[in-house]
Amino acid sequence: MDLTPYVDNLRQELAVAADAGGDDARALAERLTAPLESATRLTLLNALSAAMGEVTRELAPGSVDVRLRGLDPEFVVTPPPASEPFQETQEPVAAPAALAPPPADADDAMARINFRLPAHLKARAENAAAAEGLSVNAWLVRAVSTALDGGRHASPPGRGKDSGSRGFTGWVR
Known part of the structure; x- marks a missing residue:
């Protein structure tokens, strides 16, 4: 100048x-x-x-x-480093893998955390959970478990096929 x-x-x-x-x-x-x-x-x-x-x-x-x-x-x-934009895949979403039962040493105690997501990620998590027929919480539990267990899926608490509980849906008078 x-x-x-x-x-x-x-x-x-x-x-x-x-x-x-x-x-x-x-x-x-x-x-x-x-x-x-x-x-x-x-x-x-x-x-x-x-x-x-x-x-x-x-x-x-x-x-x-x-x-x-x-x-x-x-x-x-x-300039600030450019973060690589997330690339949406156009491939159809595969059916969810069979959920493995939680490990035998898993404690049934629940812990609560506050988790803040950007709005665009929250919407995507809600859509992914709905596509798999899960609540957002159950989907997040499975995602965290999968990430920590090296790719193995763990079932949400009380939802595994070996949990022994039978669920009913509908209504009664």
Whole structure:
């Protein structure tokens, strides 16, 4: 970025202001503009550096650096790393694998956690659970179990084929 036009503009504005003060003021302004050029450039560099610091804070983890090349600043922009977008597969969803019973040493005690998901992931989890005929909780339990057990599916509590319980659906009078 060339600072010369900005320094020249400041010099012209100072000359216009000095014209209003008469010949003595004009002569003083001409004597002061040459020594003030380096101070003006330094002040502009400080302002640009502060501005790029604010931009960097908003751009984090990306950044914008100001580097001095000769008398003029140069901006180096480092964009934040782009995360790879999730690719939806167009393949049909396979039927869910047979659910394995929970391990024999599994404790029936339940623990509650708060789990926050971005809205788009929540909607996808709900759709996946509905497609498999499970509640979101049961689907998440199975997903966590599968992830932790190296790919083996575990059944949600009380839903395994060996759990001994028989479920009924419908209504009665």
